[in-house]
Amino acid sequence: MTDAPPLVLDIDGTLTRPEGGIDPRVFEPVRDWPAPVVLATGKAFPYPVALCTFIPIEERVIAENGGIAHVNDEVLVHGDRQRTTAAIEAFQDAGGDLGWGDVDLVNRWRETEVAIRLDADEELLREVAAEHGLEVVDTGYAFHLKQPDMSKGLMLERVAERMGYEPSAFVAIGDSENDVSTFERAGRSFAPANADERALAAADVVLEGAHADGTLDTLARLRAE
Ligand SMILES: O=C(O)COP(=O)(O)O
Ligand SMILES: [Mg+2]
Numbered sequence: 001m002t003d004a005p006p007l008v009l010d011i012d013g014t015l016t017r018p019e020g021g022i023d024p025r026v027f028e029p030v031r032d033w034p035a036p037v038v039l040a041t042g043k044a045f046p047y048p049v050a051l052c053t054f055i056p057i058e059e060r061v062i063a064e065n066g067g068i069a070h071v072n073d074e075v076l077v078h079g080d081r082q083r084t085t086a087a088i089e090a091f092q093d094a095g096g097d098l099g100w101g102d103v104d105l106v107n108r109w110r111e112t113e114v115a116i117r118l119d120a121d122e123e124l125l126r127e128v129a130a131e132h133g134l135e136v137v138d139t140g141y142a143f144h145l146k147q148p149d150m151s152k153g154l155m156l157e158r159v160a161e162r163m164g165y166e167p168s169a170f171v172a173i174g175d176s177e178n179d180v181s182t183f184e185r186a187g188r189s190f191a192p193a194n195a196d197e198r199a200l201a202a203a204d205v206v207l208e209g210a211h212a213d214g215t216l217d218t219l220a221r222l223r224a225e
Contacts, residue, residue: 002225004034005171006163008062008156008182011041011048012141013175013194014215022051023212029219031055038062038071038159038170040152042139042178044110045070060163065137065144065178066155067112071162078158079112079150087132087145088114096124106142113146139176140196153181171222173215175199190218 009015009030017023030037039048040062048061049070062069067079088098099117100106106115116125118141125143129136135148153167160167172179172186177198183189184202191203192214200206207214 004222005187006036006038006165006169007033007219008038008040008152008170008172008186009215010152010172010174010176010179010182011039011043011051012139013211014173014179014192015212018194018211023216025216026212027055029216029223031057033057033219036060036163036165038156038163040066040156040172040174040179040182042115042137042142042144044106044108044115046109060159062152062155062159064110064112065146066151066153066181067146069155069159071159074162076155076158076162077112078155079147081110081112081114083147084114084132084134084145087128087134090131091116091125091128091145094124094128096121096128112150113144116143116145118142137178138196139178141176144178151181152178153183153185156182156185171218173218174203175211190214 015026038060041048042065045063045068049059052059060071069076099120137144167185168187170186172182172189175195180202189203190205191199192207193210209217
């Protein structure tokens with residue numbers, strides 16, 4: 001048996017059930033993983049921190065598609081939400097709606113980008129993004145309006161360095177286009193069967209199992225190597 005590799009795990013579509021919500025079966029293998037685990041997500045910063053706290057594992061997180069991270073008692077910031085402000089105002093002035101209601105918990109604690117519901121006016125959003133030099137990412141769970149030089153993978157480089165690893169030491173699991181940048185840097189990458197086209201094309205291995213089934217199977221196999 002070789003040493004288990006450090007993991008970089010996406011959350012939505014990877015640790016979740018098809019109908020949504022964390023699959024409770026992932027808690028034990030993630031908690032007992034013999035190497036460090038980094039959660040890398042599009043969710044706002046407090047969400048993966050809370051998930052780490054409740055699993056519980058050390059709070060090593062990449063949030064907001066690489067806009068912000070926490071590792072070893074340090075917060076790393078790459079993105080600047082101000083850069084999206086004018087674009088969001090233009091989107092709303094043209095009749096666009098972020099879609100989360102009056103109390104927008106999805107963006108309330110988001111520091112570096114903005115998430116928009118998938119039923120929003122995508123054409124308008126992409127038009128406004130292009131006008132402001134921003135990028136739209138579709139995770140399958142939300143659109144994210146972000147600066148183009150911000151990604152989970154770029155932040156993985158900084159996080160891995162703080163942890164004393166090369167990014168290539170990591171095994172990555174993820175399901176959507178926001179995981180491609182992670183796959184490009186990790187040594188090995190796995191996409192569950194539910195993954196979108198870009199993640200499927202970028203992954204070293206496409207799994208038979210979908211959602212957490214694929215992830216659980218991968219974790220079991222890696223432990224047995
Ligand atoms: O927040 C999203 O839109 C998706 O989150 P994920 O990166 O954990 O899949
Ligand atoms: Mg995902």
